[in-house]
Amino acid sequence: MTNTGIVWKNDGSRRRRLGVMGGTFDPIHHGHLVAASEVGARFGLDEVVFVPTGHPWQKADREVSLAEDRYLMTTIATASNPRFSVSRVDIDRPGSTYTLDTLHDIRAHYGDDVDLFFITGADALSQILTWHGVLELFELAHFVGVSRPGTPLGDHDIAHLPADKVTLMEVPALAISSTDCRNRVQERLPIWYLVPDGIVQYIAKRGLYR
Numbered sequence: 001m002t003n004t005g006i007v008w009k010n011d012g013s014r015r016r017r018l019g020v021m022g023g024t025f026d027p028i029h030h031g032h033l034v035a036a037s038e039v040g041a042r043f044g045l046d047e048v049v050f051v052p053t054g055h056p057w058q059k060a061d062r063e064v065s066l067a068e069d070r071y072l073m074t075t076i077a078t079a080s081n082p083r084f085s086v087s088r089v090d091i092d093r094p095g096s097t098y099t100l101d102t103l104h105d106i107r108a109h110y111g112d113d114v115d116l117f118f119i120t121g122a123d124a125l126s127q128i129l130t131w132h133g134v135l136e137l138f139e140l141a142h143f144v145g146v147s148r149p150g151t152p153l154g155d156h157d158i159a160h161l162p163a164d165k166v167t168l169m170e171v172p173a174l175a176i177s178s179t180d181c182r183n184r185v186q187e188r189l190p191i192w193y194l195v196p197d198g199i200v201q202y203i204a205k206r207g208l209y210r
């Protein structure tokens with residue numbers, strides 16, 4: 001498989017291409033959705049599966065909303081896109097969430113007949129060497145690091161990663177973070193248009209981030 005190349009099967013059909021967008025999604029915002037959409041278009045992905053984390057061990061020092069709330073928000077935000085879906089693999093697996101397990105579980109669910117593309121922001125990609133079982137990760141998926149305002153990412157930043165397993169991609173810059181959305185709710189500031197409308201309403205209904 002080349003970076004973006006289509007892989008053809010012996011019967012003339014092409015292998016399915018599946019994006020995997022992992023995140024804490026507390027809450028999901030338009031930065032996540034644009035990243036998934038852009039990578040989907042560039043790599044010709046058949047589907048992007050959003051995978052909310054169960055227990056994000058690198059965020060253990062902060063309070064994270066209930067997994068069911070984050071799962072439901074992710075479902076609401078992605079519902080209108082026929083190529084987006086949501087997986088419970090990370091929230092249903094006990095213990096710390098490792099992408100190694102995510103990719104094994106997704107592979108087990110979708111079968112060997114798909115190529116996996118793990119989508120991450122520049123900030124997350126720059127930390128990937130600290131991830132559990134990082135060397136095996138590159139055998140399981142191609143990693144696509146999207147640009148993110150505030151975290152410049154260039155070729156020299158990924159020089160230590162296997163070149164044929166990582167692609168950097170510029171996406172329209174949306175200076176939105178979940179942290180900022182939570183802070184805005186806390187301060188009674190609007191989050192309209194930073195997150196999908198249904199997420200504004202879900203946060204209000206459940207009284208999140210107050």
Ligand SMILES: Nc1ncnc2c1ncn2[C@@H]1O[C@H](COP(=O)(O)OP(=O)(O)OP(=O)(O)O)[C@@H](O)[C@H]1O
Nearest residue numbers: 023024025031120121122124148174176177178179
């Ligand atoms: N505005 C954005 N543009 C591009 N990528 C993003 C953006 N926001 C988040 N991402 C990427 O989406 C993935 C999931 O992000 P996550 O759920 O941690 O959101 P976050 O906004 O970074 O959250 P927090 O502010 O709580 O740390 C990560 O790989 C992250 O880098």
Ligand SMILES: O=C(O)c1ccc[n+]([C@@H]2O[C@H](COP(=O)([O-])O)[C@@H](O)[C@H]2O)c1
Nearest residue numbers: 022023024056058097098099100131132
């Ligand atoms: O596998 C790991 O050790 C690991 C460490 C940190 C983050 N990740 C994954 O990176 C994705 C984005 O994480 P986060 O914490 O920025 O929401 C999410 O799918 C996490 O499970 C994975």
